[in-house]
Amino acid sequence: MKSKTVICRCEDVTLEEIEELMEKGYTSMDEIKRITRCGMGQCQGRTCRTLLLAELAKAVKTHPAEIKITTFRPPAKNIKMSVILGGIDNEQNG
Amino acid sequence: MLATNGIPTAEELAPRIPPAERLKKGPVAIIECFQKIPCNPCSTACKTGAIEKFEDINDLPSVDLEKCTGCGLCISKCPGLAIFVVDETYSEMEAAVSLPFEFLPLPAEGEEVDVLDRSGKTVGRGKVIRVRNGKYEDRTPVVTVAVPKELSMVVRNIRVGGDRR
């Protein structure tokens, strides 16, 4: 089994992939997210966002506060379509 | 060293150890709390006023050695499990050490157990002379174990039923 350091578990993105991109000059969290899908998975970056932030800050030698982080969108937790539909139906019935 | 491995050095311990004269008089609480943290239940637990009321919740507790009767009511109240009562008058050769013990199985009174130092090393054997596990202790049983007198300031834990690891 090949060794790897995983940064985004939902999308199986490794630290190596991120480092390659940073070397190419993609040093914004948004770009890296879109190219690698880091943070685009089921948990929407709950775990990897802070890891990526730290790696980016290190790479561009800045304070993490200076790094713009990716947008948070609903839903904060994945949700079945049937739940949404059930909600609308309930409202109309009641 | 406390800050790096959780084990107090002799220097760190020294101010907490009551003088020999006091130890000769009977049981006394030894509070091994070395760090100013926001916490004060020991002072409210003490019925004799031996643990002085805190001016600041971050204060270190201090034991009034004259007032302390060694009753041990503070032992199970300390969230840090940092209070012990040592009675060097227990017998000629032995001291009684009371310590908090939140592990199963609990020893029975009269049972022989391993006695451990502050780093978890077995330093000898001791005999359990009392187990307090009532409502007051609230699932932090207090075990009193008789140990050779020279270990009274060494023993701070027990292991029941031989080597589990």
Add this chain to the structure above:
Amino acid sequence: MNRTAEIVIIGGGISGLATAYNLAAMGMKDVVVLEKSYLMSGSTGRCGAGVRQQWGTEMNCLLAKASCEIFENLNEILDYEGDIEFKQGGYLLMAVTEKEVEQFKKNVALQNSLGIKSVLLSPEEALEIVPDLNIEGILACAFHHKDGHANPFHTMIAYAEAAKRLGVKIYTYTEVTGIMVEGGRIRGVKTNRGDIFTGRVLIAAGAWSREVGAMAGVDIPVRPERHQILVTEPVNHRLGPMIMSFAGNIYCQQEPGGEFIMGYGPAEHETYSITSSWDFLEVMCRKAVRFLPYLRNIRIVRQWSGLYEISPDAQPILGRVEQVEGLYVATGFSGHGFMFGPITGVLMAQCILGLPTTIPIDKLDLARFERGELIFEPSVV
């Protein structure tokens, strides 16, 4: 940062980057692309990424067909080490009104005449392509097997990397604050990082094109419109084509990774806001489940939104701007900028270099609105 350039392209989306790449590939030196935020921050990075050839006007059919042919070979053309993930699972367009059926017939005839081999299908025939489709209420379908979708991020990075290799300078977080015009000619652009002198400017700023145009004293009549979209968890593949309904107002496709991406086009007020709303979520679920009932059990992972830049006739605005010498525009795609991106890049490069364009784009110029020669596309979501 460069202080001079042959051309400054304003906007680091697909149109700007594809044009930059093509210009460089055709030999232009000193091409500069300015992006006010990060690459993919605008509409391209937020789009549904469908690529279809089934259009209702000859112009769109021609543009789309040519663009699709480029998509088919884009990994090779751009020598991209990744994959733009262009998958041709087809587009299944669903007609739910008699009027739509009539329009589909006309469209298919037009498309066939232009070499796009779309077909009209009965609902039952559509079931062979999408076995889970709820065909209740569907009167007919149109299908073209060569339509599909691509990964917009990788497509853009492929262009950006190829352009950079050819010497194009791409400056992100560089916002244009003014366009210098003297005596009716472009002189340069002002940015938050200094001025760049140039004789040519291409406005490819998507929803912000009107504001950028105003900097050069030109009115580009596009308005920003928020469109929302959502993505689900990845599940096993069961949807081959993009399904789409104009009257039902929905598009939905399954990505190579297994996620469903879907959206619709509500009439929203003019806005630059790209917040998400709960009513979108509810309406979207209802629409999606109406056509694909199994989606009911799939989980939504994220909703987001982006901006369409809507032109008065929902057609692209491409070409030279007559009032100002050296000014060019590529905008107004009205939600279809990504799929037209590859051909836009070629045509705009040809136009800027003064070469004949492979597809005539005179009719798409900015002046058509003054002339009153609008082109209406009947088939849009």
Add this chain to the structure above:
Amino acid sequence: MKHAEIAVIGGGPAGLMAALAAAEMGAKVTLVDRNSRLGGQLVKQTHKFFGSEKEYASIRGIDIGRILATEVHKNPNIETMLNSTVVAYYPDDGVLGIEVEEKKWVKMKAERIVVATGASEKYLLFENNDLPGIYGAGAVQTLMNEHGVVPGKNVLMVGAGNIGLIVSYQLMQAGVNVKAIIDAAPSIGGYWVHASKVARLGVPILTSYTVKAAYPNEMTGALERAVIWRVDDRWQPVPGTEKVFNVDVMCIAVGLSPLAELLWQAGCKMMYVPELGGHVPVRNDNMETTVSGIYVAGDVAGVEEASSAMMEGRLAGLSAAKSLGYDDGTYEEKKAEALKELENLRSGPVGGKIRKGLAQLAS
């Protein structure tokens, strides 16, 4: 569309106290929690708590949770929605989207919102960090204390903060062998009394050590071996200092970061303050964020102890109620009391980091 006067999101120590404080002032509260019972992280804290009597010191976390939950349930001003996850705040019209029991979708508009959503665990980057057997400390606590399942036989605990120390102790109580507790920092981050507690059990604590790699069992693919190495004073690993542990469990307890999705969605101004665990909301001394009507309390407002979370909750609840006009004349006094208690809790040396963080936030 459901209506609430004050919606409190999260039924942990901060949320419970916020709900009780607001209800005490006379406001009607809807307390929304994603779990089937109230208490948040309290439900797995089997140790006795620090602090003062105001925050139920010397009572086990699990019991504090029960006490507060009982008070909440019997308070006529508080409606609780359990098994309910607030998944969205839609800023256009201030609507909360709530998933109830994984089958209903409820939209709620609240006049005031107290966000008390807590924090999530941070993770660590090292070779093979995705092997089965590598857990977050919170997951291990849930496994053991809620489900009565031990994670394995031999554990390497990564992180000597309070969580790492407490979970190590709980693992030992459950009969699991903790081989060592390591921390990259040069000194123990958690309370020394907790450290002494595990030291007495024979668990070595190694500071200035970090994980180098994890290796799987060839047959099962699960964790079998962990290698650690020392870091120098610039946090750089020192080759040649490797130590090997044969463990089937690695437990990561390297800190928490605020669970602030809803605040971001709402457009609250956030600031990166490492001392507080990451991005935290800017707020005034009423715990109100930059979005009027949205209050915060507890770890989401900055990772701290449960005792201060409770006091922040109380402050947020009182202030939210007051802003709606609920005040029996005791507000100023109660607010001052809560502020004073918070100041006390943070005034000692271990509160230094928090004070520094809060000062940054206020600047």
